[in-house]
Amino acid sequence: MVRIFLAIAAILAGLAVAAGAFASHALRDKLSDRALEIFETASRYQMYHALALLLVAVLLTQVALPSTLLNTAGYAFLVGIMLFSGSLYALSLSGVKWLGAITPLGGVAFLIGWGCVAAAAWSFKF
Numbered sequence: 001m002v003r004i005f006l007a008i009a010a011i012l013a014g015l016a017v018a019a020g021a022f023a024s025h026a027l028r029d030k031l032s033d034r035a036l037e038i039f040e041t042a043s044r045y046q047m048y049h050a051l052a053l054l055l056v057a058v059l060l061t062q063v064a065l066p067s068t069l070l071n072t073a074g075y076a077f078l079v080g081i082m083l084f085s086g087s088l089y090a091l092s093l094s095g096v097k098w099l100g101a102i103t104p105l106g107g108v109a110f111l112i113g114w115g116c117v118a119a120a121a122w123s124f125k126f
Contacts, residue, residue, distance in 0.1 A: 076113035
């Protein structure tokens, strides 16, 4: 899982940078200020949680046995990015308001991920 999480984290972080640049340059004159703010929030949270996935991958190299909690955290961060950032990207570009109802599910996935990292921390031997 370490290689997979590292690779996906790097790709998602790069895409977050690209999305931020796209918003700043290509979308600045095409979206309302509110839609642009929503898009930028999606990009920012994507970057935060790509870095969180990177952290999970690094932590997985530090544990002797496979860590169910850390693996769960990694998957939760991935689901969170898809649901939270994905729904905000779609909302800002389409204006379809009901997409905002999906966003909290991504937020819950982020919380689950961070909770799993916290719980895994108790088992670390430094």
